[in-house]
Amino acid sequence: MPPTPTDEERRLARLVAGHERWRGRGVFNLLPSENALSPxxxxxxxSDLAGRYTLPLDLDDGGDHLDNSYAGTRFTDRIEALANAAAARLFHGRFATTRPLSGHIAAMAALAPLxxxxxxxxxxxxEEGGYDGYAPGYLPALFGLTVRPLPAxxxxxxxxAEAAVAEIRRERPDAVVLGQSFFLFPYPLREIAEEAHAHGALVLYDASHVLGLIAGGVFQDPLREGAxxxxxxxxxxxxxxxGGLLVTDREDLFRQVDPALVWRVLDNAHWNRIAGLAQTLLELERVGPEYARTVVANSRALGAALAERTFPLVAADEGYSASHQLLLDTAELRRRHxxxxxxxxxxxxxxxxxxxxxxxxxxAEATRLGLRPEEMPRLASLLERAGLRRERVGREVLAWRREFPRLRFA
Ligand SMILES: Cc1ncc(COP(=O)(O)O)c(C=O)c1O
Structure with a gap:
């Protein structure tokens, strides 16, 4: 007879199932940091990969050459190689690693050796929309770096471009880190990279927020534009x-990043995650362009529909957004509403x-559910009624959400 679950185990099961019903099927998720995973x-x-190790290493750094510390990895290693190759293809670099466990860890993997x-x-x-991790007390403190503001x-x-170029000329940094948590528009990357390279500085592009758009060929193509x-x-x-990934076209940089990743930044890399990532990379090779174009079209349509309903948005004069994000002008929101x-x-x-x-x-997630620009006025109307008129529209939202049971672009 199977052992009877304890009360705590039952409680845990109820919590997980409750979360699944609520966040998995019961809401429209408009968080720009999240998305829906393909089945x-x-x-x-x-899968079984969730509990396995592998450590394929090429230690030609004076240590003993080692193929792998573990036996039994014939599938694991090929899965990782497949994921890395797909990442390299999709982001236009010759070298890729899918080992970073998150975007933050990918940043560590780049900053620590480079x-x-x-x-x-x-x-x-x-304060200008940058990622908190690059503020002085965080990653720079960890690696003993000084950080100066890139003007925004x-x-x-x-x-x-002019302001960024002038700052690079004045500060002579070792690296320029691009990438934001509030990220609506692409960078003038060619101008920034030209100036950075003229002073021997690297350009590191943190694509955490816009990686899916880059994969779909919209927003910008960082490695081809100079990152x-x-x-x-x-x-x-x-x-x-x-999870995270890192791609470069420069062998000299990759040869510094890759060996430093294991044992400086992480050891096991969660190969079940890497298999799931490989699947998503392959899916986006097929459907990425249509997915990314629809995400951006939805942002612009939702921006216009929200503005019509008196929500103040940043960058209204520039079409609201070229990404998966929209940004409320919070000072004006407070003043107006x-x-x-x-x-x-x-x-x-x-x-x-x-x-x-x-x-x-x-x-992004609404797009994966199948919402299109034509649906954005309805979404904006629900946001207005719930947010500004304080109506409870949960039942209506749930009924509408149920019309989208299957993921698109997956
Ligand atoms: C620009 C940027 N970089 C890095 C991160 C960290 O990503 P992760 O949560 O995957 O570690 C974030 C998270 O929001 C981010 O916005």
Whole structure:
């Protein structure tokens, strides 16, 4: 007879099932940091790979040459090689690793070997929409780096080439880190890279938010436009399992990054995740362009529909967004409607509309569910009724959500 589960085990089962019903099937998820995983990738996450190790290493650094520390890895290693090859193809570099466990860890994998201790990086400040991890107390402190601000005109605004170039000339950094958490428009990458390279600085492109758009050939093509290394999360606009990857076209850089990754930044790399990621990379090779184009079209359509309903948005004069994100102008929101982005998000949550509390809205997961630009006025109307008129529209949202039972682009 199977052992009887304890009360705590039953409670846990109920919590997991409750989450699945709620976030998996019961809401529209408009968080730009999240996405919906394709069914095959999800199956691979739960496969036997979830408990296995492999360590294929090419230690030609003076240590004993070692093929693999583990036996039994004949499939695991080929899965990893397949994932790396797909990542290299999709992001236009010759070298790729899918081992980073997240976008943050991919950033560590790049910074640790490529920027010397005591060196200097330029990065966009969190106040201007940059990633908190690049603020002085975090990754720079960990690696003994100085960080100076790369000028930006406020969250979501385009980085201007002249200002960035002037700052690179003045600061002479070892690396320029591009990439933002509030990320609406591409960078003038060619101009930035030209100036950085003229001073011997590397250009590191953190594509955490926009990786799925880059995979689909929209937004920008960082490695072809001058970035030396591209890295980021694989679960925001890119609809893979939570994780990270890193791609470069430069063998000299990859030969520094790859050996330093294992044992400096991580040991086991979660090969079930890598199998799920490989599946998503292969899916996007087929459907990425249509997926990415629809995500951006949905952002623009939702932006216009929200603006019509008196929501103030950043970059209204530039078509709202060229990415999967929209950004509420929180100061104007408070002035116009007397509510901050936090309380607004709570009102939406009570009506099964999930966003973050800092004023970002994302269209990636809704696009995977099958929503198209024609549906954005209806979504905006629900956001208005729940957020500004304080109506409870949860039942209506749930009924509409049930019309999208199967993922698209998967
Ligand atoms: C620009 C940027 N880089 C890195 C990260 C970290 O990503 P992860 O959560 O995958 O570690 C984030 C997370 O939001 C981000 O916005």
């Amino acid at each position: 095959i990738a999800r199956r691979y996450l739960a 920027v010397p201790r005591g060196g200097k990086i330029l990065a966009i400040r969190p 005109d406020g969250p979501g605004r385009t980085v201007r 030396d290394v591209l890295y980021g999360s694989t679960h925001k606009s890119f609809p893979g399992p939570q 007397g509510v901050g982005s936090g309380p607004l998000a709570r009102r939406w949550e009570a009506s099964r509309l999930i966003t973050d509390l800092v004023g970002r809205l994302g269209t």
